Amino acid sequence: xxxYEYRCTQCGELFEVxxxxxxxxxxxxxxxxxxxxxxxxxxxFSSPGTGSSFNIGDSCGTPSTGT
Ligand SMILES: [Zn+2]
Numbered sequence: 001x002x003x004y005e006y007r008c009t010q011c012g013e014l015f016e017v018x019x020x021x022x023x024x025x026x027x028x029x030x031x032x033x034x035x036x037x038x039x040x041x042x043x044x045f046s047s048p049g050t051g052s053s054f055n056i057g058d059s060c061g062t063p064s065t066g067t
Contacts, residue, residue: 010035 001018008015008030015031015038029036 005041006038007041008033008035008038014041 002021003016003018005014005016006028007013011030011033013030013032017028027036028038030038
């Protein structure tokens with residue numbers, strides 16, 4: 001699940017929110033002052049430079065390793 005960082009437009013509080021892909025942060029609220037509609041800063045999930053933050057590959061395709 002991607003992690004997004006938001007900044008409150010009222011008090012400037014930074015906070016992170018996990019959201020599904022395609023979801024928007026329109027109904028988010030600042031945890032500090034409860035103001036709505038924070039500014040989305042960036043996604044830490046798809047940060048440029050790091051390509052592999054999780055493993056894509058064989059989840060059940062490794063035959064007989066152990067016995
Ligand atoms: Zn705030």
